[in-house]
Amino acid sequence: xxxxxxxxxxxxxxxxxxxxxxxxxxxxxxxxxxxxxxxxxxxxxxxxxxxxxxxxxxxxxxxxxxxxxxxxxxxxxxxxxxxxxxxxxxxxxxxxxxxxxxxxxxxxxxxxxxxxxxxx
Amino acid sequence: xxxxxxxxxxxxxxxxxxxxxxxxxxxxxxxxxxxxxxxxxxxxxxxxxxxxxxxxxxxxxxxxxxxxxxxxxxxxxxxxxxxxxxxxxxxxxxxxxxxxxxxxxxxxxxxxxxxxxxxx
DNA sequence: ACAATATATGAACAATTATTCATATATTCA
DNA sequence: TGAATATATGAATAATTGTTCATATATTGT
Numbered sequence: 001x002x003x004x005x006x007x008x009x010x011x012x013x014x015x016x017x018x019x020x021x022x023x024x025x026x027x028x029x030x031x032x033x034x035x036x037x038x039x040x041x042x043x044x045x046x047x048x049x050x051x052x053x054x055x056x057x058x059x060x061x062x063x064x065x066x067x068x069x070x071x072x073x074x075x076x077x078x079x080x081x082x083x084x085x086x087x088x089x090x091x092x093x094x095x096x097x098x099x100x101x102x103x104x105x106x107x108x109x110x111x112x113x114x115x116x117x118x119x120x
Numbered sequence: 121x122x123x124x125x126x127x128x129x130x131x132x133x134x135x136x137x138x139x140x141x142x143x144x145x146x147x148x149x150x151x152x153x154x155x156x157x158x159x160x161x162x163x164x165x166x167x168x169x170x171x172x173x174x175x176x177x178x179x180x181x182x183x184x185x186x187x188x189x190x191x192x193x194x195x196x197x198x199x200x201x202x203x204x205x206x207x208x209x210x211x212x213x214x215x216x217x218x219x220x221x222x223x224x225x226x227x228x229x230x231x232x233x234x235x236x237x238x239x240x
Numbered sequence: 241a242c243a244a245t246a247t248a249t250g251a252a253c254a255a256t257t258a259t260t261c262a263t264a265t266a267t268t269c270a
Numbered sequence: 271t272g273a274a275t276a277t278a279t280g281a282a283t284a285a286t287t288g289t290t291c292a293t294a295t296a297t298t299g300t
Contacts, residue, residue: 014177014179014180014183018176018177018179019187021176021177022172022173022176022177022187025172025175025176026169026172026173027172027234031234031237032165032168032169032172033165034237035162035168035230035233035234035237036162036163036164036165036168037163038233038236038237039159039160039162039163039168039233040159040160040163040164040257041163042155042156042159042162042163043156043157043159043160043161043162043163044156044160044257044258045152045153045156046258046259048152048155048156048159049146049152052142052145052146052147052152053142053146055145056138056141056142056145057134057138057141057142059134059138060129060132060134060276060277061276061277061278062129062132062275062276062277063129063132063134066129066132067139067142070259071259071260071261072276072277072278073259073260073261073262073277073278073279074258074259074260075277076276076277076278076279077258077259077278077279078258079277079278080278080279086236092266092277094266094267094268094276095266095267095268095275095276095277096267096275096276096277097276097277097278103236105232105233105235105236106236108228108232109229109232109233109236110155112225112228112229112232113155113158113159113225113229114147114151114155115225116158116206116223116225116226116229117151117154117155117158118151129275129276160287164287164288166288166289180246180247181246181247181248182245182246182247190289191289191290191291192246192247192248193247193248193249193289193290193291193292194288194289194290195247196246196247196248196249197248197249197288197289198288199247199248200248200249212247212296212297214246214296214297214298215245215246215247215296215297215298216245216246216247216297217246217247217248
């Protein structure tokens, strides 16, 4: 059975209208890829911890490392990822680099995430 | 330099008050792990697409596979992941299994995520 | 009971990724 | 200029993970 260019299984009760809706409402492939990339960034404990710390205050690399009890290198690598995704920004003061959050949505996303895992 | 059990670097200007705040506000290790696990689930294009499809309508496995142009096996594997994270639920009707979304927060999380990648 | 069909699942493989280690770069201060 | 320090980064390694393939399970109709 084939409708609307979609090969359907025998029992399928999916309507043409539904297929149309899916194709209309589904964000573009590239957008979905970017969205996945964003969530991938949140999908790591170290990066989540860094963000949690930055919720409290701007902070330099070595203090983040100290607070999270991890090596400076590991933190630096992850900060690069956060920088590339435009989730953190930084300012340099001499040899010290201070990082802070660069996105208003992060808190909302985290809160909703926490809601999900907290319930039940 | 050591304050509050945190080994700080020489230039650190981090205050005891900040350290206290971080330790107070930071969710428990286990909670952060679960949060990362949740975002990891969102961090895959296939799973994101499945969720997008289910935003429109409940759907059986083979129709999801057809719509996304992927094998039934691949979809089934990913649905298991979504099931385990309690993001989708299912009902069985004969040999057909219908999946649907099982979380009110997903839409919010996605919308915030899309906001982030859309801006700038 | 048998054939057909929908879904689930285990094993294998390829690809991705987080951390570590070594080292490079940049800045300050003596 | 040289030593000390903060940060960044490349390479290597170990661990995780998504898809495929083969196959198992469950259900329906004949």
